[in-house]
Every structure is written in structure tokens, then in C-alpha cells.
Amino acid sequence: MEIILSIVLIFMIIGxxxxxxxxxxxxxxxxxxxxxxxxxxCFLLLKAPDLAIVQIVVExxxxxxxxxxxxxxxxxxxxxxxxxxxxKSLINSKALINVLITVIIGIVLLYSFRLAITHLNPFGxxxxxxxxxxxxxxxxxTGSANLVTGVLFDFRGYDTFGEATILFTAAIGVLTxxxxxxxx
Amino acid sequence: MTLFILCFVLFLVGLYGxxxxxxxxxxxxxLSFMEFSTFLFLVLIGYIEGGIAPxxxxxxxxxxYVDPLPQAMVLTAIVISxxxxxxxxxxxxxxxxxxxxxxxxxxxxxxx
Numbered sequence: 001m002e003i004i005l006s007i008v009l010i011f012m013i014i015g016x017x018x019x020x021x022x023x024x025x026x027x028x029x030x031x032x033x034x035x036x037x038x039x040x041x042c043f044l045l046l047k048a049p050d051l052a053i054v055q056i057v058v059e060x061x062x063x064x065x066x067x068x069x070x071x072x073x074x075x076x077x078x079x080x081x082x083x084x085x086x087x088k089s090l091i092n093s094k095a096l097i098n099v100l101i102t103v104i105i106g107i108v109l110l111y112s113f114r115l116a117i118t119h120l121n122p123f124g125x126x127x128x129x130x131x132x133x134x135x136x137x138x139x140x141x142t143g144s145a146n147l148v149t150g151v152l153f154d155f156r157g158y159d160t161f162g163e164a165t166i167l168f169t170a171a172i173g174v175l176t177x178x179x180x181x182x183x184x
Numbered sequence: 185m186t187l188f189i190l191c192f193v194l195f196l197v198g199l200y201g202x203x204x205x206x207x208x209x210x211x212x213x214x215l216s217f218m219e220f221s222t223f224l225f226l227v228l229i230g231y232i233e234g235g236i237a238p239x240x241x242x243x244x245x246x247x248x249y250v251d252p253l254p255q256a257m258v259l260t261a262i263v264i265s266x267x268x269x270x271x272x273x274x275x276x277x278x279x280x281x282x283x284x285x286x287x288x289x290x291x292x293x294x295x296x
Contacts, residue, residue: 001233002187009190009224013197016217024210025286035194046227047237047250054259055223058266062216064212067271070209074281086244112191123187123235139240147238147249151256162261168270170267171245175193177274 002123005045012038026072033063050148189230195222208276208286212269219265223258230254 015034022028034168036059043052121127134151144150152160192215214218229285230251236244276286283291 005251006190007188008202009187009194013190016194016201019217020197020205020210025207028210028213032216035217035220039224041272042224043227046231048227048233048255048258049239049253050206051223051227051258051262054262059261062266062269065207065270065273066286067211069277069280073286089241109196117185117188120188120229122185123228124231126230126232126251128232128251131251134252135238135249145240147240147252148255148259151252152259156256159260164261166264167267173271174274177271177278 001045005042008041008045010036012042025073026067029063029066029070033059034068036063048148051144188225191225191228193223194224197293206287206288208279210273211278211288215272216269219261223261225256226258260263 015031015038019028019031019035022031036055040052040059042057043049044141086144114121131151134155138147138150138155139145142150142154143152198214198217198221202211205214222273230253232248232250236252237267238249238255240247242295259286267284279291285291
């Protein structure tokens with residue numbers, strides 16, 4: 001299980017790197033889709049079918065919206081001048097400070113990652129603490145055979161209510177931003 | 185352990201994209217990579233070896249279910265990230281309409 005997941009994750013990382021370095025925005029978006037649908041495969045392997053369904057829908061919607069945004073624009077990047085400027089700025093005196101800041105941030109990130117990992121259980125040996133109540137009484141309390149929806153809509157109903165509020169607010173925000181003319 | 189490290193690498197790739205790319209759409213793509221790696225990390229924590237999906241059926245004796253709590257949390261997070269992405273893309277469309285480019289070096293008015 002761990003090996004298959006690692007292979008899928010490595011493919012996702014390669015797709016991510018290609019998406020960030022593609023010259024054409026459309027191919028960048030398509031390789032962004034590699035990462036999204038790779039995540040769907042990972043969810044299926046990790047026994048989370050609800051998440052896989054939601055991720056497929058969300059990824060498809062996001063991809064369609066992004067392609068609609070990108071299609072009627074200048075897709076090619078102004079990359080060449082950026083590289084020239086990068087080499088010129090390497091000689092700057094600021095470069096030393098920038099490298100120093102980068103190294104410090106990298107060390108802090110690695111240290112906090114190590115700190116987070118050492119107190120975790122190794123992969124596949126998770127100990128149920130909080131969700132024992134959900135697992136062994138959830139079906140009788142909520143009447144839902146699917147425990148994820150039971151948790152989502154019964155035990156944490158207010159959470160889902162807040163989520164719906166956020167969706168509504170985001171829809172209003174998008175309508176406000178894309179409004180063609182302001183009201184006088 | 186290797187899976188956690190690979191997840192962290194995916195997060196770092198997203199961070200690298202956000203910090204170094206000059207195109208708004210690519211910055212957005214890097215942001216979504218960071219989101220994906222976080223979702224995957226949370227679901228990886230809740231996985232139990234040999235477990236089955238948390239859907240109760242009477243036919244299986246002594247079932248081992250994977251943890252349903254991280255899955256429910258991540259389901260909420262995915263939908264919220266969709267809302268945030270829609271807002272970001274709307275702002276990107278607005279910027280393109282005003283300046284005619286996605287390149288953040290050309291949008292000099294943002295320098296203040």
C-alpha cells in the first residue's frame with residue numbers, strides 16, 4: 001500500500017513541477033489536473049470514497065473555470081527577460097541577504113516538520129481516540145450507515161452550516177467582483 | 185514516514201511556485217498544490233492498515249474501519265477551498281480586465 005501511494009505521490013510531484021515551469025498556461029492547467037486527479041486516486045487507496053467523489057467534482061469545476069479564464073488571454077509568459085534579470089540580480093549585494101533568509105526559512109520549516117512528525121503514529125498504525133464514540137455508537141445515534149456523512153451532518157452540523165455560509169458568501173463575493181458596472 | 189516526507193515535498197513545491205512564479209494563474213496553481221498536500225496529509229494520518237471505508241454493513245464480522253473524523257474535516261476543507269479559489273479567480277479576471285496581463289511585474293500600481 002505504501003509503495004503504490006509513494007509512486008502516485010511522486011507522479012503528482014513531477015506533474016506539479018511541470019505545471020509550475022510550463023511555458024503555456026493551458027498546459028500548466030492540464031498538468032495541475034494531474035495533481036488533482038492523482039489526489040483522487042490517493043483518496044480511493046486510503047479508503048475515503050466520499051472524499052474522492054467530492055474531489056473529482058471540485059477538480060473538474062475548478063479546471064473548467066480556470067480554462068475559461070485563461071482561454072481568452074495572452075497565454076504565453078514573459079519568461080526570457082525574467083531569467084536574464086535573475087542572473088543580473090545574482091551579482092547584487094542584496095543576493096547574500098536573500099540567500100540567508102531562504103536558508104533560515106528552510107531550516108525553520110524542516111525543524112517544524114520534524115517536530116510534527118516525531119509525535120505522530122507511523123503510517124497505518126493510527127490509534128482511535130476521539131472517533132471511537134463515532135464508530136461504535138454513531139450508526140445508532142444518527143441512523144446513517146455512512147459514518148462520514150453521520151459526522152458531517154449530525155455530530156458536526158454547525159460546522160457544515162458554517163461551510164454553507166462560506167459558500168454563499170463566496171458566491172456573493174464573486175458576483176460583486178465581476179459586476180460590470182457599479183450602481184450610482 | 186516516506187509518505188509524510190513526500191507530502192511535505194509537494195507542499196514545498198507549492199510554496200516554491202507561490203514565491204517564484206510571476207504569473208497570477210501560476211501562483212494560484214501553487215496555492216492549490218499546498219491545499220492538496222495538506223488534505224492528503226490529514227487523510228494519511230487517519231488511515232489504518234487493513235481497514236475498510238467507514239460505511240457500516242452487517243455482513244462483516246469484526247470490522248476495522250479507518251478514522252472517519254479526518255475525512256469529514258477534509259470534506260469541509262475541500263468545499264471551502266473551492267469557494268476561496270472561485271474568489272481568487274474572480275480577482276484574477278478583474279486584474280486582467282484592468283491591466284491586460286497576468287504578469288505581476290506589469291501591475292505596478294499594486295506597489296503602493
